[in-house]
Amino acid sequence: MKQWFTTPRALKRMGVLAMNRRNIEFIFGYNERSRYPMVDDKLETKRLAEAANLKTPPLIGVVKYHYEVAKLTDKLSGYDEFVIKPSKGSAGKGILVITGREGNTFLKGNGERLSLKSLQRHTANILSGLHSLGGQPDCAMIEGRIHFAENFAALAAHGVPDLRVLVFRGYPAMAMLRIPTKASDGKANLHQGAVGVGVDLANGHASGGVQFNKLIKKHPDFDSPFNEIWMENWEELLVLASRAYDITKLGYLGVDLVIDARHGPQVLELNARPGLAIQLANGCGLLPRLEKLKALGAVTEDAAARVSRAREMFRGV
Amino acid sequence: MKYSAFRIFVGLLFFAGIGLTLYKNQVLGFPLRPGEQTEVWEIEARIDFEAMGEAVRLSFALPEDPLNFELLEEVYVSGPFGLEVERGDLRRANWSIQAAEGPVTLFYRASAYRETAGARGSSRRDTLPVLDAPEAPPPPFLTDFDRTAAEAVRDDLLAQSSDSGTFAALLFQALRDPPENSNYAALLGTRASARELAEVARDMLALQEIPHRLIRGLVLEQDQRRGSFKFLIEVFDGDRWEVIDPETGETGLPPDFFVWQRGGRSNLDLEGGRGSEVSFSFIQTNLPTAMLARNGFGRESDPILDFSLYALPIGEQGVFKTLLLIPIGALALVFIRNVIGVSTSGTFMPILIAIAFQETNVLPGLVLFIVVVGVGLLIRSWLSRLNLLLVPRISAVVVVVILLMAALSIASHKLGLERGLTVTFFPTIILAWTIERLSILWEEHGQREALKLGFGSLLVAVVAHFFMDAAMVKYLTFAFPELLLSVLALILMIGQYSGYRLLELHRFRGFPKAE
Numbered sequence: 033m034k035q036w037f038t039t040p041r042a043l044k045r046m047g048v049l050a051m052n053r054r055n056i057e058f059i060f061g062y063n064e065r066s067r068y069p070m071v072d073d074k075l076e077t078k079r080l081a082e083a084a085n086l087k088t089p090p091l092i093g094v095v096k097y098h099y100e101v102a103k104l105t106d107k108l109s110g111y112d113e114f115v116i117k118p119s120k121g122s123a124g125k126g127i128l129v130i131t132g133r134e135g136n137t138f139l140k141g142n143g144e145r146l147s148l149k150s151l152q153r154h155t156a157n158i159l160s161g162l163h164s165l166g167g168q169p170d171c172a173m174i175e176g177r178i179h180f181a182e183n184f185a186a187l188a189a190h191g192v193p194d195l196r197v198l199v200f201r202g203y204p205a206m207a208m209l210r211i212p213t214k215a216s217d218g219k220a221n222l223h224q225g226a227v228g229v230g231v232d233l234a235n236g237h238a239s240g241g242v243q244f245n246k247l248i249k250k251h252p253d254f255d256s257p258f259n260e261i262w263m264e265n266w267e268e269l270l271v272l273a274s275r276a277y278d279i280t281k282l283g284y285l286g287v288d289l290v291i292d293a294r295h296g297p298q299v300l301e302l303n304a305r306p307g308l309a310i311q312l313a314n315g316c317g318l319l320p321r322l323e324k325l326k327a328l329g330a331v332t333e334d335a336a337a338r339v340s341r342a343r344e345m346f347r348g349v
Numbered sequence: 350m351k352y353s354a355f356r357i358f359v360g361l362l363f364f365a366g367i368g369l370t371l372y373k374n375q376v377l378g379f380p381l382r383p384g385e386q387t388e389v390w391e392i393e394a395r396i397d398f399e400a401m402g403e404a405v406r407l408s409f410a411l412p413e414d415p416l417n418f419e420l421l422e423e424v425y426v427s428g429p430f431g432l433e434v435e436r437g438d439l440r441r442a443n444w445s446i447q448a449a450e451g452p453v454t455l456f457y458r459a460s461a462y463r464e465t466a467g468a469r470g471s472s473r474r475d476t477l478p479v480l481d482a483p484e485a486p487p488p489p490f491l492t493d494f495d496r497t498a499a500e501a502v503r504d505d506l507l508a509q510s511s512d513s514g515t516f517a518a519l520l521f522q523a524l525r526d527p528p529e530n531s532n533y534a535a536l537l538g539t540r541a542s543a544r545e546l547a548e549v550a551r552d553m554l555a556l557q558e559i560p561h562r563l564i565r566g567l568v569l570e571q572d573q574r575r576g577s578f579k580f581l582i583e584v585f586d587g588d589r590w591e592v593i594d595p596e597t598g599e600t601g602l603p604p605d606f607f608v609w610q611r612g613g614r615s616n617l618d619l620e621g622g623r624g625s626e627v628s629f630s631f632i633q634t635n636l637p638t639a640m641l642a643r644n645g646f647g648r649e650s651d652p653i654l655d656f657s658l659y660a661l662p663i664g665e666q667g668v669f670k671t672l673l674l675i676p677i678g679a680l681a682l683v684f685i686r687n688v689i690g691v692s693t694s695g696t697f698m699p700i701l702i703a704i705a706f707q708e709t710n711v712l713p714g715l716v717l718f719i720v721v722v723g724v725g726l727l728i729r730s731w732l733s734r735l736n737l738l739l740v741p742r743i744s745a746v747v748v749v750v751i752l753l754m755a756a757l758s759i760a761s762h763k764l765g766l767e768r769g770l771t772v773t774f775f776p777t778i779i780l781a782w783t784i785e786r787l788s789i790l791w792e793e794h795g796q797r798e799a800l801k802l803g804f805g806s807l808l809v810a811v812v813a814h815f816f817m818d819a820a821m822v823k824y825l826t827f828a829f830p831e832l833l834l835s836v837l838a839l840i841l842m843i844g845q846y847s848g849y850r851l852l853e854l855h856r857f858r859g860f861p862k863a864e
Contacts, residue, residue, distance in 0.1 A: 036855060037854045038860065039854065042860070043857055043860065046861075050849045050857075053848070057847060125793050157739065217795070225795075245859070247861075311860075312857065312860065315860070315861045
């Protein structure tokens with residue numbers, strides 16, 4: 033018989049962290065409000081990351097004012113591939129990836145052709161605050177498109193995957209690959225049908241996956257089992273994620289990473305309110321890990337030491 | 350704030366709300382239920398007399414306050430007469446005029462109610478307030494003939510009685526049912542009316558020097574016109590006063606007996622007139638207990654009442670009736686979002702929709718909302734191709750929404766569906782933003798998310814509406830606004846709830862079970 037509900041006791045035994053407790057204990061408890069703009073404003077994040085030498089996609093330009101929208105082609109001249117995104121967008125809203133260009137016709141990742149006019153409209157919408165929290169005016173960032181490392185890009189048939197690492201007090205606590213699917217229209221957003229795949233912190237091997245809150249074992253588009261996936265540059269990815277804590281000092285932080293073919297792991301975005309699906313993807317509750325990391329006391333180690341300690345700590349857990 | 354301090358604070362808030370409510374209920378008599386009624390009697394005394402063309406002075410005993418009833422308000426109809434109300438142990442209305450001639454009618458009207466259990470914590474008062482130590486009555490004025498008969502009867506009664514209590518009991522029995530004895534016949538003579546029997550009884554009691562009082566009052570049994578006093582006699586039997594009905598011999602106050610005057614002087618003194626007659630009419634009405642309570646039951650008002658919402662002008666009271674429901678909707682919203690886990694589009698949009706449902710009712714409201722938002726979404730999807738900036742686009746949606754509302758109103762009016770006219774109660778700007786949000790959600794997150802949030806919001810709105818629409822809730826929030834402290838405490842408590850949401854139990858149902 034299909035079970036519609038589990039019990040609070042079962043979840044508690046598994047150490048599943050849920051929304052209310054995440055907000056009260058971890059977001060309110062470890063993320064200082066004044067530091068939110070560092071992650072909510074991606075332009076700010078990028079500046080901080082560049083200053084600290086954290087690898088991140090190159091910034092091509094910024095559109096701040098509406099009059100600049102008409103002259104968008106000036107900023108784009110010489111670039112055939114780029115990403116336009118709102119600086120203060122939330123949940124992946126308003127991100128437009130252009131993978132090719134024929135004069136003033138632009139190609140989206142899924143092959144759709146866009147006129148310059150619709151590109152300008154998209155930019156104008158961003159400036160008007162359409163995608164930002166609370167509709168506040170925003171600016172549009174144009175950044176270089178990432179040339180995904182082959183193994184990494186091959187994880188998805190549509191769009192590109194990314195790696196979400198949950199970093200607690202600077203220590204990686206859990207990791208998940210987010211793989212876009214046909215169902216998610218190429219977006220790495222779990223709400224829209226992207227698959228979340230748990231990755232073992234100790235060795236970078238993937239385990240099971242989750243799509244629409246349901247556990248799955250195989251890639252819905254390729255039919256290949258998830259446990260064949262393992263991450264290259266695993267150490268480097270985790271260290272990069274941990275260093276994001278050093279620049280933001282946000283105790284409960286979601287770090288989104290991708291792997292570029294030439295430049296290796298890159299920080300794509302930071303999130304001060306990371307979601308809870310990472311637990312389903314890993315088949316493992318967050319609370320026991322967070323409690324262990326809490327017990328470590330003041331954070332004094334550097335990122336590399338933190339990563340090796342966390343990998344040791346959560347080996348085989 | 351420390352968690353324990355927070356809990357104490359929340360607890361204090363919660364019990365302050367409940368406590369104030371109970372105070373108002375138990376002490377000030379505010380009923381906890383809407384529509385609770387209190388029996389109120391409108392009693393009118395009509396005084397007729399013939400003025401004789403000279404100065405007239407008329408003194409009329411007013412009901413004492415408080416006796417067994419509470420007086421709400423008193424009205425005097427004096428015509429050309431001057432009126433002075435004498436306050437003191439005995440209240441009297443003194444009417445006077447320099448000269449008057451011919452028939453005169455004066456009125457005194459009082460509304461009175463009896464306190465029911467709960468009000469001021471007292472039960473129905475069936476007994477009268479205790480009086481001070483009795484004085485021996487003055488000897489009666491009797492003719493020699495009457496005195497002889499009276500003394501004979503007294504001696505006869507004394508022979509059978511042991512103390513003043515039994516003497517009085519025997520006396521009243523003898524007056525009702527006189528023995529075959531010439532003394533009794535001589536004493537009573539032709540006197541047979543209740544009033545005359547009471548006079549004889551008082552003479553006899555005075556003769557025996559037994560303290561007693563006459564009670565004048567009205568039996569409030571049914572609506573009556575031109576009724577008259579019923580006379581009771583209070584006798585001091587050595588220890589306490591006992592009320593006796595000379596007509597029936599029953600002791601104690603009859604049920605629904607309104608005591609007008611207890612002892613004291615005559616009921617009506619008239620100078621410069623003749624043929625005076627007092628008649629009473631009374632009708633029973635029912636007034637909401639809450640209304641009586643907020644007028645302080647005709648007593649001096651409590652400071653809590655002076656600062657209640659009932660002290661506001663009626664128009665503002667109406668505004669608060671709606672405002673005070675919002676916290677109830679907010680509580681429902683907080684519960685559904687944080688304990689059950691339904692997500693909504695826009696935090697407070699569901700409450701505003703729920704308020705609109707108050708006017709439209711749920712089903713017509715849902716239909717109207719879905720029609721407006723649905724058509725709005727269609728038009729919005731066309732607008733999104735026009736490359737409009739955000740503020741102009743939302744403004745355009747606002748215009749579209751208003752046009753839709755007008756079209757719906759006109760169409761439903763023509764079709765005779767007057768319900769459709771209530772579409773105007775939906776907040777226009779909220780509708781426009783709802784359309785905008787859902788449309789963006791649709792474009793970027795797919796129809797699944799958009800429908801989920803749309804229906805989540807409607808669900809919360811409907812649930813909040815049912816909470817806010819309950820007559821009990823409407824009444825309680827307005828009569829006891831201090832309950833909002835308790836609502837606030839509950840909201841604060843949910844704000845600290847860190848357990849699982851109900852829908853998370855569904856979301857995480859696939860979690861592998863622990864060994």
